Amino acid sequence: MQKVYLDNAATTAIHPQVIEEMVNVMKDCYGNPSSTHIFGREAKALLELARKKIAQQLNAAPAEIYFTSCGTESNNTIIRSCVNDLGVTRIITTYMEHKCVMESVSDLESRDKVEVIRLNILKDGSIDYDQFEELIKDQSKKTLVSLMHANNEIGNLLDVKRISALTKEYNALFHTDTVQTVGHYPIDVEDLGIDFASCSAHKIHGPKGAGFLYARKSTHIKPLIAGGGQERGLRSGTENVYGIVGLSKALEISLEELENHTKHIEGLKKYAIEELTAKIPGVAFNGLSNDFEKSLYTVLSVKLPFHDTLIGFELELAGIAVSQGSACSSGAAKVSKVMETLYTEEEVNQMTPLRVSFSYMNTKEDIDALVSTLVKISSKHLVVNA
Known part of the structure; x- marks a missing residue:
């Protein structure tokens, strides 16, 4: 795997x-x-x-x-x-x-x-x-x-x-x-x-x-x-x-290695934004996550246009590790304080947030694997909601 x-x-x-x-x-x-x-x-x-x-x-x-x-x-x-x-x-x-x-x-x-x-x-x-x-x-x-x-x-x-x-x-x-x-x-x-x-x-x-x-x-x-x-x-x-x-x-x-690593990781983040936008209808990004001047180049907060509490498990089965929020308090998939602050309860119940975070060790192939898996997961929800 x-x-x-x-x-x-x-x-x-x-x-x-x-x-x-x-x-x-x-x-x-x-x-x-x-x-x-x-x-x-x-x-x-x-x-x-x-x-x-x-x-x-x-x-x-x-x-x-x-x-x-x-x-x-x-x-x-x-x-x-x-x-x-x-x-x-x-x-x-x-x-x-x-x-x-x-x-x-x-x-x-x-x-x-x-x-x-x-x-x-x-x-x-x-x-x-x-x-x-x-x-x-x-x-x-x-x-x-x-x-x-x-x-x-x-x-x-x-x-x-x-x-x-x-x-x-x-x-x-x-x-x-x-x-x-x-x-x-x-x-x-x-x-x-x-x-x-x-x-x-x-x-x-x-x-x-x-x-x-x-x-x-x-x-x-x-x-x-x-x-x-x-x-x-x-x-x-x-x-x-x-x-x-x-x-x-x-x-x-x-x-x-700051200059080299920054250039490499920014390229991965840009690629992830482009691929997700092109292949998942309705995908968006939380906060200023897609603004490279006002956001960490190492973090991309994705807002999928459907609610799936098991998405972390589904990604895990595909061998992909991301976070559904911050990993600093609990492994449980629950709405974070950040999402509660940014969105109403109704909005939270209509989306799935994912935090994708990069390092110099990541490659475009890693992004391709993530996107292709998310496309498969998304297709089930988007067909149902269509």
Whole structure:
């Protein structure tokens, strides 16, 4: 049976060079970075070299990079520290954020620790920038703005510079979840003007279980995890040295190959749009998914013109892996918060959303396999509905 992997927004295959780098560390550098003997110092040196490289690639200071286990931990640490330790009493966010952000914010809200304002979402999946500009002018409460750089389901890109300029003007803190964009776009934290960001290695052909958060030095966020004082006290616990080395190598490769990979993946996305449009009557795309300037080039959110709750299973039987939404919370096929935000219940019941996400490893043959399978599935529904 064919095996076609088009769910790269959920996770990516580890790059062979990353595997090689990690294996070398596992074999030859097994000391605890907190130990003062030579084995520990060797591990510590690798850790700090990785930190330095990542900082250089983001135009950050090494002291602003903290290693974590993933984007979820990074986002939780940032948001909860802002409220618990930095005096934030108001959060401006949306219902379109990653679940780890939405749940963290909702938990703090339920404990009466913070007022939460969720921005209106326009029909194309964009935030209401005019509403945001009016809200941010109110400086009566210390405010954290938490808006993701790119939506992990429909791919819409945020105008980060526009948001950061306003947060600076009105003395708010700005956190942006960059899990889907680090390694896929050049990110300069100074140029963007952000206070906090997050990354997860497994989204850029690195290992699962390794990530980092960026926190501007002037913010002085506090730890969630107490213990041995690792990561300059922000994240206690023995560091995942080989995972961090793998993360650093994955980011290095991603940025070195950025131009070639972007060109290749954009070509695949364009081809998928053309083929789906030509061969499935009534197909459309969610959000700004088919706008290459305003959407992730790695994500295409497809809206099929019929309702089929078993489509994931049907594609699985054909050996094709895609997602019916975000894969970060549950394997169950249910309507996502993003789709609930964009569409009415009636509209949701007349369509089937699919997230197709690409990597440099995909080919046009993968797209052909997906399209031909979707054509077969669609023909059954479109004949019935005709």
